[in-house]
Amino acid sequence: MIGIIAGKSDVHAAGVAAQLRALGSEPVLLDTGHVPTQVRVTSRHSVEEPWRATWVEPGDSGEVVTDLTALRAVWWRRPQHHELHPELTTEADRRFAYQEVDAAVRGIWSCTDAVWVNDPDRDLAGSRKLHQLKVAAELGLRIPRTCATTDPAQARAFLAAEPAGAIYKPFLGTEEAWAETRLVEAVDVANLGHLRFAPVIFQELVPGGLDIRVTVVGRDVHAAEIRAHESSYEFDFRMDQAHASIHRHELPGPLVDRLHALMDRFGLLYGAIDLRRAPDGDYVFLEVNPAGQFLFVEYATGQPITGSMARLLQSLDRGDGVPAPVLPAARGSRSVAGSDGTRASHRAPLR
Structure with a gap:
């Protein structure tokens, strides 16, 4: 069985799933964002029986049960953040619950015999x-040539050695604080002191x-x-x-x-x-x-x-x-x- 880990609206996942159906395979879409609010996951272990795991979610005509032990190939396309129940109101409770859900789901993935992409x-x-x-x-x-640093002096020395110019970019960024690759300008050099808050990747400009x-x-x-x-x-x-x-x-x-x-x-x-x-x-x-x-x-x-x-x-x-x-x-x-x-x-x- 082929699994695709992605959100329901992911167009890349939908396109590959359609191609698989045309090839005669029927993939299953597993949306981690629905755990635990809409999806129930269970992993059972004992010395008497082989490992078993199920993924249960609502379908058009009742519950749909997916046997996760049947997975043989899985595309780790775009896992979604878990949506926690609104009854959890304190930050401590929500943080604890999220860590527990994530640990359980990732543990199940590690148990599968699938080849992952x-x-x-x-x-x-x-x-x-x-x-x-x-x-x-x-x-x-x-x-x-690259200098990733939290040290303004190191950054200043690196940039001085790149007379043709340099760019800078983040390591990851977030949806709330996304940043494109930018050309280093005079105002950026003047603000190198901000590196004490977070590191930045500086690189030679390849024109x-x-x-x-x-x-x-x-x-x-x-x-x-x-x-x-x-x-x-x-x-x-x-x-x-x-x-x-x-x-x-x-x-x-x-x-x-x-x-x-x-x-x-x-x-x-x-x-x-x-x-x-x-x-x-x-x-x-x-x-x-x-x-x-x-x-x-x-x-x-x-x-x-x-x-x-x-x-x-x-x-x-x-x-x-x-x-x-x-x-x-x-x-x-x-x-x-x-x-x-x-x-x-x-x-x-x-x-």
């Missing part, structure tokens, strides 16, 4: 931006305004160039996406190899990787989002990313493993590893 623990570990940069550099990917979004699904790679320089804000295409045209992009074979190596290192089967094309034609790794959006790329370029996800989940559900790429990238150049299996010690430009 992505495993929740690996998804969390793989989302750490600083670790991504360290691993990317180790694998021979070009990364921007050109050509962003590359690489959506990796299993071994399928869908690359698109986002021409941010055509928009009103070249430092973050999300600010004016309507005017940043999106086109298919062909990646060099060695770069594809290194991106697969990055995903393998983190144990991720899905990831939306952001690169930037430098003026010299080389590719600069920025970050990977283990749960990034992909429909905007699919709509603009026609690349079958939804189909790739459905095909991956169905293959995992059947026990066939990760399917081979539908359109394998050309491999006329060396891979990341040498003939003795060791990683290359020097990064070659990936143009």
